Amino acid sequence: MRDFISERARAIPPSGIRKFFDLALSMEGVISLGVGEPDFATPWNICESGIYSIEQGGTSYTSNRGLKPLLEALSRYLREHYSLAYAPESELIITTGVSEALDIAIRAVVNPGDEVLVTEPIYVSYPPCVTLAGGRAVPVPCPADGQFRLKPDCLMEKVTGKSKVLIINFPNNPTGAVMRREDLKGIADIVTDHDLLLISDEVYAELTYDGSHVSPAAIGDLHERTITLNGFSKAYAMTGWRIGYLCAPRELCDAALKIHQYVMLCAPAMAQVAALEAIRNGEEEKDRMVREYRVRRNLFVEALNRIGLECHVPEGAFYAFPSVEGTGLSDTEFAEQLLKEERVAVVPGSVFGDGAAGHLRCAYAVSRKDLGEAVLRMERFMGRLKA
Amino acid sequence: MDEKDLLLLHLLEENSRLGAEELAAMTEISPADVKCRIAELENERIIRRYATVVDWEKAGDGEVSAIIELKVSPERDFGYDRIAERIARFNQVRALRLITGAYDLQLVVTGKNMQDVARFVSEHIAPMDRIRETATHIIMKTYKENGDSFFEREGAERLPYSF
Ligand SMILES: Cc1ncc(COP(=O)(O)O)c(C=O)c1O
Numbered sequence: 001m002r003d004f005i006s007e008r009a010r011a012i013p014p015s016g017i018r019k020f021f022d023l024a025l026s027m028e029g030v031i032s033l034g035v036g037e038p039d040f041a042t043p044w045n046i047c048e049s050g051i052y053s054i055e056q057g058g059t060s061y062t063s064n065r066g067l068k069p070l071l072e073a074l075s076r077y078l079r080e081h082y083s084l085a086y087a088p089e090s091e092l093i094i095t096t097g098v099s100e101a102l103d104i105a106i107r108a109v110v111n112p113g114d115e116v117l118v119t120e121p122i123y124v125s126y127p128p129c130v131t132l133a134g135g136r137a138v139p140v141p142c143p144a145d146g147q148f149r150l151k152p153d154c155l156m157e158k159v160t161g162k163s164k165v166l167i168i169n170f171p172n173n174p175t176g177a178v179m180r181r182e183d184l185k186g187i188a189d190i191v192t193d194h195d196l197l198l199i200s201d202e203v204y205a206e207l208t209y210d211g212s213h214v215s216p217a218a219i220g221d222l223h224e225r226t227i228t229l230n231g232f233s234k235a236y237a238m239t240g241w242r243i244g245y246l247c248a249p250r251e252l253c254d255a256a257l258k259i260h261q262y263v264m265l266c267a268p269a270m271a272q273v274a275a276l277e278a279i280r281n282g283e284e285e286k287d288r289m290v291r292e293y294r295v296r297r298n299l300f301v302e303a304l305n306r307i308g309l310e311c312h313v314p315e316g317a318f319y320a321f322p323s324v325e326g327t328g329l330s331d332t333e334f335a336e337q338l339l340k341e342e343r344v345a346v347v348p349g350s351v352f353g354d355g356a357a358g359h360l361r362c363a364y365a366v367s368r369k370d371l372g373e374a375v376l377r378m379e380r381f382m383g384r385l386k387a
Numbered sequence: 388m389d390e391k392d393l394l395l396l397h398l399l400e401e402n403s404r405l406g407a408e409e410l411a412a413m414t415e416i417s418p419a420d421v422k423c424r425i426a427e428l429e430n431e432r433i434i435r436r437y438a439t440v441v442d443w444e445k446a447g448d449g450e451v452s453a454i455i456e457l458k459v460s461p462e463r464d465f466g467y468d469r470i471a472e473r474i475a476r477f478n479q480v481r482a483l484r485l486i487t488g489a490y491d492l493q494l495v496v497t498g499k500n501m502q503d504v505a506r507f508v509s510e511h512i513a514p515m516d517r518i519r520e521t522a523t524h525i526i527m528k529t530y531k532e533n534g535d536s537f538f539e540r541e542g543a544e545r546l547p548y549s550f
Contacts, residue, residue, distance in 0.1 A: 017548050024547035034548035041543075124550045173550070291397065295413040302412050345547050 012128040016351035020335065024345050031374045033362040034345040036173060038237035038318070042274070043285035046236060050274035058269055064261040066094025066245075067272045073279045074245060082205070082215040084228065086247040093257050094267045094275075098203045098231040098244035100260070103129050105199050105227045105246055106165070108255040110135040114164040119150050121321070121349065121356035123173050123201070138163070141355045144323065147312055148177035152186040159190065165197045168216070171204035174352045174361035175321040176297075176314020181214045188220045197252075198226040203244070204317040206235035206286060209294045211315070217247070224249055227256070234317075235286050236278040241271035293318050296364045296371055303375040307382045309360070318365040321349065323358055327385050331358055341384075342377035388433075391416055392424055396433070399425075403437040440533050451525065452481070452497045453504045455512065456490035458520040467491060470517055479507050490522065501525060 015021070017034075024030050041047075065071065071088035078084040086092050095101040102125060110116060112134035118126045120139035127137035140158045142148045150168060168187075170179040179187075191198050198216060205213040217226040231244030244267075246256055278286075297314065304311040304322045311322035324334045331348035338344050349359030364371055394414050398405060407425075411418040428434045443450055461467050467485055471492060475483050482495040494512075498504035505523070513521050530537055 021546075021548050030547060032545070032547045035545055036549045037545070039545070291394065295394075295398065298413050298415055299409070347548060347550075351550075 008132050008134070011131050016124070017347060020339065020345065020347075023336075023339060027339075027343060030339070030343045030345055031366065031370050031377070032345040033364065033366060033371075033374055034347050035363050035365065036319075037239040037365065038234060038289065039365045039367060040237040040289055042237050042241070043278075043282060045281055045285075046238065046274050046277045049277035050241070050270045053270045053273035058273060060269060062094075062266045062269050062272060064257060064266055065089075065092070066267060067269075067276065070094060070272050070276045070279070073276060077279055078215075078228075078247065082213065083218040084215055084247065085223070086228075087250075090250045091247055091253050093246045093253060093260055094272055095231075095244045095246055095260065096264055096267045097233060097242045098201060098229050099125065100264055100267075101229045101231070101244045101246040101256075102126070102199070102201060103132075104256045104259040104263070105229065105248075106130055106135070106167075107133045107259050108252060109165055109197055109199075109227075111164075113162065115160060115162040117155065117158055117163055117166040117196075119168055119172070120353035121148065121172070121174050121359070122353045123169050124351065126167050126169075135165075136162075139353055139355060140166075142172075142175070142177065143355070144312065144321075144359070148172060148175035148321070149179055149183050150187055151183075152190055155187060155190055159194050159196075163194060163196060165199060166191060167199045167201065169201040169203075171208055171213070171314075171316025172319075173204065173317055174319050174347070174349070174356065174359075176317045176319045178208060178210075178315040179214065179216075180211070181219070184214060184216050184219050188216065188222050191225065192221060196225070198222060200226055200228050202228060202230045203234055205230060207290055207293060207318060208316040209290070209297065213316070227252055232275050232278055235290075236275075236282050237289060238271075238274070238278065241268070241274055243267055243271045243275045293365065296366075296368060299368065300362070300364045300371055300375070303379075304362075307375070307379040308386070309378070309382070318363055320362045320364060321359050322362065324360060325358055327382070329385070331360055335360060338378065338381055342381045344374050344377050344381075392428065395421065395424060396428065399434070399437075440535050442529075442537055444529065445537075450497050450499065451501050451504055452495060452529075453508075453526060454524045455494040455496055455508055456486075456522040456524075457492040457494070457512070457518055458489075459491045460517045460519060461491075462517065470515065473515070474512065477507075477511065479504075479511075490520075 071092050075086055075088040078086055106129045110133040114135045115138050116130045116135045117140050118137050119142050130137040138158050140155050142150050200216045217223045217228050227248040229246055232238040301311050301313055301320055309322035311320050314320055324331050331350055335346050335348040347361040349356040391414055407418040407421045410421045459470055462469055479496050480494050481497055484493045486493045496504055498507055508523055
């Protein structure tokens with residue numbers, strides 16, 4: 001038989017934590033700080049409207065672009081909250097999560113051989129999506145001593161004649177880093193000067209704790225060369241509903257829409273109805289969840305520093321990214337031993353790129369009770385390491 | 388009242404046993420400041436008291452509660468306030484509100500059993516001056532109280548890891 005697997009499929013790596021996954025599943029009583037999703041159930045008013053729409057027979061395809069009222073509500077929301085101007089009928093697409101939005105955005109703009117600059121530590125999906133589109137992902141380091149922010153000089157070092165796209169994600173998974181307006185301005189100049197396209201994954205925008213989120217497309221002339229991605233998974237605890245959206249100037253949006261219509265057709269109809277409820281009446285519950293994440297962050301980050309795992313204060317998302325330096329273990333060894341000995345699951349930083357090694361991604365999207373217990377176990381583990 | 392006071396109130400409403408140290412870490416202010424703010428909130432009677440939400444049914448205490456609605460003729464100059472104050476003095480009355488609709492006052496009354504509640508209403512509340520009509524609804528089961536749901540539901544299973 002021939003070898004049927006394509007070169008591109010072969011080129012993308014398997015999941016970096018398969019081994020941990022299987023191990024954790026075989027154990028009892030594991031507290032997982034390894035999960036990149038809210039621990040809250042979707043607020044009930046949102047669930048209710050999804051259920052009601054099914055009862056009403058709303059189970060067909062929607063238009064490719066998405067439900068009109070949802071597109072309109074999003075357009076208004078983006079204008080009011082982030083000063084972003086996107087026309088609902090031509091510059092927005094409802095997608096099956098940010099995951100799909102990311103894929104179609106990349107495929108809409110990347111030619112074989114193009115270099116795509118990606119910040120590192122990096123969300124695990126970006127390089128494989130670039131590879132599948134025939135491009136080459138080029139990591140740009142965002143080290144701990146710069147609060148994991150993207151710095152103009154680090155970016156400049158990686159820009160070449162082949163660079164075409166820069167993908168950023170702030171608030172960041174896995175570091176929780178946030179870019180301030182000044183930080184973005186420096187990046188904007190480089191993007192414009194080198195005629196790059198910016199893809200900005202803002203799925204954690206609502207989870208910004210100190211100050212408010214600044215959307216790059218609202219800065220200077222970036223709008224015309226930016227694809228903004230966002231979604232409902234994190235802010236409204238809706239990961240399983242699979243709703244995200246892509247925003248871009250018309251020509252770019254048209255290209256992405258062509259791909260979307262052939263590979264996805266449309267996002268789930270009932271989930272779009274639920275998302276509309278989230279946009280219309282989800283603010284209070286969202287704020288309550290954000291308040292709770294912030295309280296947990298404060299407790300958790302203080303505890304990490306106290307037990308000897310140095311950690312910067314993440315200003316957004318729900319991840320802490322402490323360093324394991326000084327423990328005598330690599331991030332992978334630390335994560336594996338911590339799981340085996342104390343039944344706490346965390347993700348080793350190196351999963352998020354070589355430049356992220358030496359750290360652990362700990363998601364604090366777990367109850368305060370579990371978070372407290374996880375800290376006790378980690379403290380015990382650290383005590384044994386020092387002894 | 389600022390944002391930090393509001394956050395303290397939310398945290399304490401959920402769990403009044405949180406200590407100053409813990410609250411300080413949660414709210415990004417110093418423990419001394421936490422104590423000072425809480426004292427102020429207590430002084431101003433914004434914090435009324437620190438209580439516990441009990442599922443009495445589960446505790447096996449056979450107390451009975453009822454919602455009593457009253458039609459009341461308001462008094463000149465005082466409206467409903469004076470009569471409400473008299474009613475509120477009874478220990479049996481756990482909650483008392485002025486409401487819109489067909490009735491004027493709504494009470495939550497508890498007693499050892501149904502007869503106890505009925506007797507209290509007929510002997511102490513109904514005969515009061517200015518009470519024109521009463522309606523008694525025995526509470527058969529409490530599903531949710533003070534924002535706490537008494538349903539025990541298993542959360543859906545989450546994966547141990549996801550990106
Ligand atoms: C940075 C980032 N982008 C995208 C996603 C995927 O989100 P969605 O559920 O909308 O596909 C995640 C989920 O973990 C993420 O962390």
